Amino acid sequence: MTKKENFLKGFIKENPLFVLLLGTCPALAITTSLENAFGMGIAFIFVLVMSNTIISLINSFKKLKELIQPVRIAVYIVIIASLVTIVEMIMQAYLPDLYNSLGVFISLITVNCIVLGRAEAYASQNTVSDSVIDGISMGLGYTLALIIISLIREFLGNGTITIWGDLQINLQGVFEFLHITPISFFTSSAGAFMVLGIVLAIMQAIKNSKDAKEKEAKKQEKEVK
């Protein structure tokens, strides 16, 4: 796998949320506004990249690798938990509003399957540079997924798009033009499930039609031969 492929895989081919179905909890809980999605994404990328770096660094020393082998999961979790705590503290100090709206889900990055999964499946077996690229790719892919969901939910549920802080695009005029109001369902918990379900279904439909087309192409190739 080339470096470019490694970087691009997290966006569509191996998107952690849409394809691998990991990290669904925050994707449902905090996507009520775009700002939250950005905040979560940044925190997530930081944790993922750092944990990938540290873990691949540890594993690059053979002696150390052997030493931690029996308790490696616990060691990984400890490293991830401390990274998460660092993010949490920095966020609480410098971005208190975001910290409040993300709430317990920052701490829960610790048990997010993506971070631990990448540590165990990728970082422990690859070089540091590859692991960093992998972390960035996966983190960006996850952030992209969060952004898509939060865009849908915030627009339909609230009529606005909050980019950061006071920087907000007000689209309530669209609703007024149609003589309707935003539907609060989308910002509620039930709406979260529904939006994620529909988005996943669209992904699946695209994938299905792609597969069908590929099959047909192969068939035609065979016939030509």
Added chain:
Amino acid sequence: MSFNQIIFIIFSSMLLENVILSQFLGICSFLGVSKSRKSAVGMGLSVVAVIVLATTVTWLIYNYVLVLFDLVYLKTIVFILVIASLVQIIEIIIKKFVPSLYKSLGIYLPLITTNCAVLGVAIKASQNGLTFFNMLLYALGSGLGFLLIMFIFSFLREELEKRKVPKAMSGIPIALVVASILAIIFSRYVGIVKEDEGEKEKELPRTANVISMHLTPSDEYLDNIIRRMK
């Protein structure tokens, strides 16, 4: 604490503030394991046990170690270690003493470490300053809520397998849609469990203004007010 209060806390954390449907904790295992009933019930039962144990231990550590030594910022790292080792210990104990149970539950136990419901409930219970008894009830209710949804959902998933769900929707997407419907239904249960109304009278403060309320104050309480007005 009255019986009514106990019921209120358990039912509220089980139905209204359900871990899965309204707090979005433990979704991964919820989607992953709910396919067969045996595993769903197994997972649910183990989560109930681990949540109650882990929350108790972490609550004790939080209140009697971390807060006292001003080390609150270490909570995530300590909690996750506690949960991981608890799960390990439970696994060993079950393996040794109840091998049949281990056979059916064993495979789910390691998964629980990364179940965010456990860590989430533990953090919430400690951070929000619950009393010990409330914490126990809250943890139990949350665990039971998880079990209930897993149980219901195993039936729904099984039923969905038989239906002609469109290809694009089949699998996880339709499960999420059903979860959304469940969330709507559960939101309609508000008020089924009521807080103890009887306690209100006792808790009334001594303010004269309270007279204008709909409540009927006790004699002793009225005496108090009259004394105050003089």
Added chain:
Amino acid sequence: MKKNLITGLVLSVFALICGLLLSVVNMFTAPVIEARTEEKINNSIMEVCEVYKNNKDTYTIDKESIKHDEVDSVYLVKDENGEKVEVIYVVSAKGYASTIQMMISVTKEHKIERSVVISSAETKGDIKTHDFMMDGKDSLADFDKLSGSTISSKAVRKCFYTALDLSYEDLK
């Protein structure tokens, strides 16, 4: 046995390193967080107390000159002659699964002037913007219900009771 000991040692070394690292970061962030909280409380005071906001130069605010068990802290607003004008309480409402801290200002006539939520650990964000509809009330007869949240209306109600109740003592 020896092997187990070594692995245990390795794990604790890792935990120790991480703990030390965290305490270093905490050393830097803790003062910032504290300053933020103080700033937030000051802002909240401005928000709940109209009198003080308009007469910042002549009025004074006393913090924690009085102590009550029921409330977290008390701020007394005095005018230039040292007369008590208003009292502000910081109260915590404890639900069965979460806590919100709010600031309530009570006027001399024992009416609630305003209330704001300072911090909350609610799952749903709406409680922060929740208007308890208590502004200008001196009794709690028409209290807006907070249904469906982990903070029971009873807990919030009790906060308002306490504030009103204590104001009789503090504003003498």
Added chain:
Amino acid sequence: MATKYLVTNAPYLRSADHGRSTHTVMRDLLIGLSPVILFAIFKNVIMVFIKGTYVSVLQAIYPLITLIVGPLTSALIEMLCLFIMKRKEITKFSDLLEEVKNGFGFFPGLFIVLISPVYINMWVLIVSIAVGEVVGKMLFGGFGQNIFNPAIIGRAFMAFSFSNLIGVSCFDPSMNSYLNAYEASVVDAVAGATPLIRYSTLTDVSYVGAVEPFGNLLDFFLGTIPGCLGETSFLACLIGCIYLSVRKVIDYKVPLIYVSVVFLNTLVAGLFMGQGIWYPTFQILSGGLMFGAVYMATEPVTSPKTNLGRAMNAMMLGVLTVLFRLVGNNPEGVATAIVTMNIFGLVINRYVVRVRVDGKLDKNEIPGLVIFLSIFVLIFIYNIIMIV
């Protein structure tokens, strides 16, 4: 596993036995619904015209418009969904129409209109119908595949996300959408919208407080009381019930058990409150109980398939309805009860069928059964504690 019986999701087991097509069933269902629809039109359009209290003609015929728009929207959305899902199989427009007809495409919309307030906002209605139709039915694979009742999903969605709009008349925001133009001028503002909403705000239960503002119990029976468009008349639902039972479209035992459980339950509750026989009568006559019992609880797709299962289902429905009404913040309760039992109906169906087919339960099923039975028993005990 040896199966003696074939357990499928076919919507009409009986209709297959009798050699009837879904067309006949649909026609029967329409005839069965006609008393309700006719009464709704009589009460909300003709009466309003006769009394002449309407502000504009549009307001007077608004219920009629919703009755036409609702089913049409529903059918159109179903057509659209079918067009997207089965693009390859359906080439002609007539096929599409046939498909919608076979799939009872306009019924969810019709039902949602009948259980919505009289002057509901049109866009709210359309969005709710779309959600009910798409989420409740088409996403599961269309007719016969749904797990939940699509109409109730749509109605629950309406109550869930438009709580601020649902009670507001679309003609005058200060008016209540449950009251038609005539009732709005007669029923005083204190009385509140519907008998059940008023009842839920009463601190003292009494005949004078609960029933008298709306007339007497005969009015409740006939349906000349405020409420949702199609559900006020007990009599019309009863006529529909008799017709449908005679035609064997529905099982008459389900509404019978459902309503009698509610009656008994509220009788006991009423006795403890010191109320007479009027109280249970009031409870079964008001709200959408009869409509739900006849047209929704009996829906063959979403209810259990065996007699025992159906009886258990109906009994639980009664218990839950009373629980929601008297204890919960949910004045109506019928829709919530039915949709709750859509879930538990699956569980009941599963165990009852299993026991019937195999004669005994699989060992693996026992923990699940224990959980289920404990839920069942808990609800019963809770019900008894709460009403006493």
